[in-house]
Amino acid sequence: MLDRKEDILILAIESSCDETAASVVRNGREVLSNVIYSQIALHTVYGGVVPEIASRKHIEKINQVIEQALAVADKSFGDMTAVAVTYGPGLVGALLVGVSAAKAISFATGLPLIGVHHIEGHISANFIENKDLEPPFVCLVVSGGHSHLVVVKDYGEYEIIGRTRDDAAGEAFDKVARAIGLGYPGGPKIDKVSKEGNQDAIHFPRAKVVGAEYDFSFSGLKSAVLNYLNSCEMKGEAVNTADVAASFQKAVIDVLVEHSVHAVKQYGFDKFAIAGGVASNSSLRAAFEEECRKNKIHFYHPSPALCTDNAAMIGTAGYYEYLKGTRHGFDLNAVPNLRLGERL
Ligand code: KG4
Ligand code: ZN
Numbered sequence: 001m002l003d004r005k006e007d008i009l010i011l012a013i014e015s016s017c018d019e020t021a022a023s024v025v026r027n028g029r030e031v032l033s034n035v036i037y038s039q040i041a042l043h044t045v046y047g048g049v050v051p052e053i054a055s056r057k058h059i060e061k062i063n064q065v066i067e068q069a070l071a072v073a074d075k076s077f078g079d080m081t082a083v084a085v086t087y088g089p090g091l092v093g094a095l096l097v098g099v100s101a102a103k104a105i106s107f108a109t110g111l112p113l114i115g116v117h118h119i120e121g122h123i124s125a126n127f128i129e130n131k132d133l134e135p136p137f138v139c140l141v142v143s144g145g146h147s148h149l150v151v152v153k154d155y156g157e158y159e160i161i162g163r164t165r166d167d168a169a170g171e172a173f174d175k176v177a178r179a180i181g182l183g184y185p186g187g188p189k190i191d192k193v194s195k196e197g198n199q200d201a202i203h204f205p206r207a208k209v210v211g212a213e214y215d216f217s218f219s220g221l222k223s224a225v226l227n228y229l230n231s232c233e234m235k236g237e238a239v240n241t242a243d244v245a246a247s248f249q250k251a252v253i254d255v256l257v258e259h260s261v262h263a264v265k266q267y268g269f270d271k272f273a274i275a276g277g278v279a280s281n282s283s284l285r286a287a288f289e290e291e292c293r294k295n296k297i298h299f300y301h302p303s304p305a306l307c308t309d310n311a312a313m314i315g316t317a318g319y320y321e322y323l324k325g326t327r328h329g330f331d332l333n334a335v336p337n338l339r340l341g342e343r344l
Helices: 040-044 051-073 090-107 120-128 167-181 186-194 219-235 241-267 282-294 313-325
Strands: 007-014 019-026 031-038 082-088 113-117 137-142 148-152 155-162 271-275 299-302
Touching: 007 051, 007 090, 007 313, 019 082, 019 313, 031 313, 040 051, 051 082, 051 219, 082 090, 082 120, 082 313, 090 113, 113 120, 120 137, 120 148, 120 271, 120 313, 137 241, 148 241, 155 241, 167 186, 167 219, 167 241, 186 241, 186 271, 186 282, 219 282, 241 271, 241 282, 271 282, 282 299
Parallel strands: 007 082, 082 113, 137 271, 271 299
Antiparallel strands: 007 019, 019 031, 137 148, 148 155
């Protein structure tokens, strides 16, 4: 039925949060199509992602997005080698839509099914445009749900050396944006408005976790911003939104840069990568660019469109899982709290 082919073509599906996405990736690093239906506009009115609405929209869009990914790549199901899908972590109802679609495709076509960890996908986004990047390296993963410092020992082999104790970096961006009236999604809005602000206007705390040099904590910073806003209101002082945004952003970036560079040096690597939605932040990229140059560390980052959720990154991670022999059965389920490196 399916011929042996020289090229390995992965059809990848991603639906863990509020993007319905599908992609065709050739030999791990060549993206033939990358279709994303973003639900952001739909959730903006609620100030954040509403899980039930996300699931329903995924159901409505998933087949269309998959068909489009194949059409843009000028391929059919029969040309594919395997189907890869995000099965966690994420919103359970949202994940289930992608997982069910992938299982149905696998059942109907006989293509092997490969479940992919969403964060493994984010990390793998670095392989797409950086053809020379090979493990081992240190990767900072900063998304809406995660802030991890990870040693990428080999393809698909990770050691988490630091994590957030409370809010994820993206979550802090989203909450602070809401507090200063910028709305959802907060990260890109803070990024933009910060360019008109003074990052040294207000000193917000840079939290350290005692006894865990690579861990992060952002909830104290978020509270400091809220306290600052309250005290301005009580004193009847006007709030300069751009200054608050820029000063908050600088506090987050300082901690991320300091911890990451320290880890790269301590572990003796000369390669460092960033991943996840927050990695598209322009000031964060500039700060890492400079600090890595000073410390003679090669700095890798995906282009902004590959930092936020997409299926191409799942196709790349799926390719390396395919090579390692990872195959899932039809009992593959959505795992909302799947841990990095965990294989279910
Ligand atoms: O990786 P992602 O698309 O989804 C998750 O897996 O969570 O990340 C979304 C997060 C949101 O919190 C969003 O506000 C943040 O990434 N984000 C940004 C920027 N673009 C997206 N944060 C800071 N600056 C940005 N430019
Ligand atoms: Zn993500």
